[in-house]
Amino acid sequence: VTGASAWPAAEPIETARLWLEPQREDHADEMASVLDDVRLHTFIGGEPATASLLRQRYARQAAGQSPDGREGWLNWIVRRRDDGAPLGTVQATLRRGGDAMTAEIAWVVAIGHQGHGYATEAAGALASWLQRRGAAILTAHIHPEHGASIAVARRLGMRATGTMVDGETRWIGGETRDGIRFQAPTPDD
Numbered sequence: 692v693t694g695a696s697a698w699p700a701a702e703p704i705e706t707a708r709l710w711l712e713p714q715r716e717d718h719a720d721e722m723a724s725v726l727d728d729v730r731l732h733t734f735i736g737g738e739p740a741t742a743s744l745l746r747q748r749y750a751r752q753a754a755g756q757s758p759d760g761r762e763g764w765l766n767w768i769v770r771r772r773d774d775g776a777p778l779g780t781v782q783a784t785l786r787r788g789g790d791a792m793t794a795e796i797a798w799v800v801a802i803g804h805q806g807h808g809y810a811t812e813a814a815g816a817l818a819s820w821l822q823r824r825g826a827a828i829l830t831a832h833i834h835p836e837h838g839a840s841i842a843v844a845r846r847l848g849m850r851a852t853g854t855m856v857d858g859e860t861r862w863i864g865g866e867t868r869d870g871i872r873f874q875a876p877t878p879d880d
């Protein structure tokens with residue numbers, strides 16, 4: 692495909708403590724060790740990826756969109772500004788339904804760095820950035836017993852819907868830190 696993607700591209704995002712760096716293929720080795728813990732997969736399934744698998748995944752994701760162009764794929768490495776330590780990742784999958792752009796977001800923080808509010812800070816900044824880039828609807832899918840992730844979604848001002856998708860509850864947002872509300876999705880979003 693030549694020409695510009697139909698989707699916004701990931702850009703660096705800065706928060707009080709964090710630096711969200713657009714993910715590149717050469718982050719794979721570093722992230723493979725950061726994310727090498729089966730406990731990160733308790734609620735999301737799967738297992739830790741080897742560096743080589745992660746390199747392939749990051750290379751695919753670097754396209755910024757699905758092969759058919761119907762989804763935008765935006766991924767960031769989350770770093771601590773203090774020392775540059777990689778803490779985890781955040782991602783957004785963009786889709787269009789009618790006029791509205793929907794962003795589905797997800798977050799991961801390494802076991803040793805959890806409990807410091809990093810996921811909330813990273814995902815909150817991501818939600819604001821997405822809204823500035825035109826996302827009208829924010830969604831996330833969270834296992835109903837995943838207390839930490841539910842807490843993050845609540846802190847973002849998201850609320851649980853009655854919809855389950857593959858055993859996960861659909862959450863919708865919400866209000867960004869800038870106080871701007873996301874729309875309620877229609878049933879097809």
Ligand SMILES: CC(C)(COP(=O)(O)OP(=O)(O)OC[C@H]1O[C@@H](n2cnc3c(N)ncnc32)[C@H](O)[C@@H]1OP(=O)(O)O)[C@@H](O)C(=O)NCCC(=O)NCCS
Pocket residue numbers: 730731732734735797798799800801804805806807808809810811812831832833834837838839840842843846
């Ligand atoms: C979900 C996850 C990103 C949270 O990361 P984190 O940086 O520790 O999150 P934060 O520190 O911003 O917030 C965690 C919140 O969960 C709360 N929490 C932690 N464990 C909890 C539990 N077992 N039950 C209820 N709440 C819990 C914390 O108290 C905190 O809430 P608070 O801010 O109101 O005090 C991290 O646990 C993770 O990566 N898990 C594995 C991957 C995953 O499941 N990703 C989410 C897919 S939807």
